[in-house]
Amino acid sequence: MKPATFLLRLLASLSGAACLVFAQSPCENLKSLSVPNTTLTAVESVAAGPYQAPAGAGRGAGGPVVVQAGGRGRGGAQPQLLPAHCRVAATLTPSSDSDIKMELWMPTESWNGKFQMVGNGGWAGIISFPQMAAALREGYATASTDTGHSGGNGMFALDHPEKIVDFGWRAVHETVLKSKLLIDAYYGQNPKYSYWNGCSTGGRQALVEVTKFPDDFDGVVAGAPANPHIHLHAAGVERSIELMHNPEGALSQAKVETLHKAVLNACDARDGVKDGLIDNPEKCHFDPASLLCKGADSDTCLTAAQVKTVQIVYSDVKTKKGEIVWTGFEPGGELQYASLRNIPTQPGGGWDSIRILGHQDANYDFHKFDLDSDLALADKSGIDAHTYDLSAFKNHGGKLLMYHGWADQAIPPGNTVNFYKGVMATMGGSQEDWLRLFMVPGMQHCAGGAGTDQFNKMAVLERWREGGVAPKEIVAAHVSNGQVDMTRPLCPYPQEAVYKGSGSANDAANFSCKAQ
Numbered sequence: 001m002k003p004a005t006f007l008l009r010l011l012a013s014l015s016g017a018a019c020l021v022f023a024q025s026p027c028e029n030l031k032s033l034s035v036p037n038t039t040l041t042a043v044e045s046v047a048a049g050p051y052q053a054p055a056g057a058g059r060g061a062g063g064p065v066v067v068q069a070g071g072r073g074r075g076g077a078q079p080q081l082l083p084a085h086c087r088v089a090a091t092l093t094p095s096s097d098s099d100i101k102m103e104l105w106m107p108t109e110s111w112n113g114k115f116q117m118v119g120n121g122g123w124a125g126i127i128s129f130p131q132m133a134a135a136l137r138e139g140y141a142t143a144s145t146d147t148g149h150s151g152g153n154g155m156f157a158l159d160h161p162e163k164i165v166d167f168g169w170r171a172v173h174e175t176v177l178k179s180k181l182l183i184d185a186y187y188g189q190n191p192k193y194s195y196w197n198g199c200s201t202g203g204r205q206a207l208v209e210v211t212k213f214p215d216d217f218d219g220v221v222a223g224a225p226a227n228p229h230i231h232l233h234a235a236g237v238e239r240s241i242e243l244m245h246n247p248e249g250a251l252s253q254a255k256v257e258t259l260h261k262a263v264l265n266a267c268d269a270r271d272g273v274k275d276g277l278i279d280n281p282e283k284c285h286f287d288p289a290s291l292l293c294k295g296a297d298s299d300t301c302l303t304a305a306q307v308k309t310v311q312i313v314y315s316d317v318k319t320k321k322g323e324i325v326w327t328g329f330e331p332g333g334e335l336q337y338a339s340l341r342n343i344p345t346q347p348g349g350g351w352d353s354i355r356i357l358g359h360q361d362a363n364y365d366f367h368k369f370d371l372d373s374d375l376a377l378a379d380k381s382g383i384d385a386h387t388y389d390l391s392a393f394k395n396h397g398g399k400l401l402m403y404h405g406w407a408d409q410a411i412p413p414g415n416t417v418n419f420y421k422g423v424m425a426t427m428g429g430s431q432e433d434w435l436r437l438f439m440v441p442g443m444q445h446c447a448g449g450a451g452t453d454q455f456n457k458m459a460v461l462e463r464w465r466e467g468g469v470a471p472k473e474i475v476a477a478h479v480s481n482g483q484v485d486m487t488r489p490l491c492p493y494p495q496e497a498v499y500k501g502s503g504s505a506n507d508a509a510n511f512s513c514k515a516q
Contacts, residue, residue: 027086027108033185035090038178042089045108051082051133082133084108088182092145092174097162100148102175103127105136106186112139115183115191116458117176117217119202120144123352124167125151131197138458141191143179147171154352157381158362168383169208176209176216193466197458199223199446200411203402204384207419210400211385214393219465221457222402224411224446225419228384230357232411233350234375235317235326240348241369242312243339249309250343254299259310260334262291267331270516272499276450277442279496280516281330281406282417288314313339316414319372327414333407336444357381388419388426390435399465400435401457403490405443407450413439420493437493438474452476452488473497475508489513 027045085105092100116138118131124147135142148166149156157164176194184190196217198206203225209216226232243249251259267284268274278284288310293301302310315328329337347354347366355364358378379386393400402420404413420437442451455476463469473489486506489497491513503510 027106027186030086030088030182030185033182035178035181037093037174039091039093040088041091042087044087046082046085046087046105048084049081051080051129053129080133080137082136083110085136086186090178092171092178094170094174095162095165097160098148098166098170099163100145100166100171100174101127102143102145102171102178103129103132104141104143104179104182105132106141106183107136107139110139111141111187113189113192114140115142115179115194116140117143117172117179117194117196119196119198119200119205120147121200121202123149123152123154124201125149125153125156128202135197140195141179141183141187143175145171145175154356155362157352157356158360164357164381164383168381169205169212172205172209173213173216176213193218193462195458195461195465196220196222201226201229203227204229206400208383208385210390210393210398211387214390214396214398217398218396219399219461220393220401221461222400223457224404224408224413225402225416226411227419228379228386229350230353230375230378230381230384231325232415233353234371234378236350237347237354237366237369237374238317238325238371239312239339240344240346241366243309243343244345244347246305246308246312247343248303249305249312251302251306251309251340252299253341255302255306256334256337256340258300259288259291259302259340260332262286263331263334271496271511272501273505275505278330278332278406279441279498280439281332282414283516284331286331309340309343313337317371319375324415324418325371325375327412327418329409329412330406330414332442333409333444333449336407336409336449338409353378357383388422390423391427394427394431394434397465398434399461401461401464401471402435402437403440403457404437405440405445405447405449405451405453407442408445410445417493432492433470436471438471438490439493440476440490441488441497450478452478452486452490454479454484455490473513 031043085107088104090102116135118128120128127146128144132142132144148163148171194217196206203222204227206220206222207225207227210220263286266286267278271279288307291302292307293303297303313329317325354374355361358374404416406413440451443449443453447453455474460471460474473491475487476490477484478486487508489508489511491497495513496516497511498514500510500512
């Protein structure tokens, strides 16, 4: 295809004119595209085979990245084969200080006609290659961005207000726009459906997208959302400082196990079966003071300082007015809660959000930290979605599938429940035709843990968005040593999985979803 033809089609896409139909273009012909505020840094056909990130393929790649079986890059697994695809790498510059890296991979054959963008974790700063690989193997054209910086901290934002905007929302949105334009140029048609798939920061990005740009995606998976990012980090700093003021409160591993056993004894059987999982920690009313040592200290009791540590970890962080900034960690995940065992000596939980996004001062003294005022200051960065009104996304026909592990050791899950309740209260009535939340007993951050953490989120979302089949329950699995050893139904909140009274507790068929 001639460069002039590409330019005509590009202009048509940008102006919203009717789509012009052309034959599919070879990958290398995309080099002739002139895309506003975009430099194409690599356009190449990639043969089928094990994926290794080529030199310079996105900041933070750290050399070759081998995508392992399962798409998580874990050592010891065999490299996963990827289908042949057209790889496009680009740098986006929507502002004079923007330097956004993105990648788009498009299957050479057997494209499913859909686009899936994958989210980031933490402070981002890298392109999510393993998640892209998983999407590519399933036939999607797929994209990811580093959100405009490298490195897993907030230092990029010091004296760079435009980079804060890029991290907050602009990098994702610009990557969506450029990806759709390139997909249309390569295949000669727009994607039939566009999907988002993200967890943690990717969950936050999802909620920002459906709020700010409700037409970008037709369906969205938002796992364990770190939204509002500023509130999560401010609460983490406040909690760490409270723990610092209780220096004698660290629990030994034996005491953590004592605590966990006591929690299970109090709450495990609520769903009708003792299985080491607490189905709904919201209804687990365990008092850590019940373990206070009556005599000499031992592994089977807690000192007064240790009881206080547990109370801090479980408790919601609140402003002076009593408003919840972020909920506490839930009972049931004690074996993973590092703050029970390690008393910090420096503020944790996202100090860069306070000192950099808030104060623009890398040397800001944490002894001056004030939850209310520092939270309000950092919130002015504008990176978060602060609304429960998602009516524009609903009216677009979008479907929002949310999930969160009850034993999440990184992002306390109660805030996701509160977000869901806030949407229900704001938009009124039942919203289950487009929004559903699935809380996963025993699951840690995004995956892992004793619970049934394995389920095909995209398949559930596609059936819902494309086939109109809303998920009444999701059968999920727990995998150990490569084998499924338990299945359970995940239930749309506020329902819970309740044991029917007979049959194996490891078989989802013996549970039903009920409102308790």
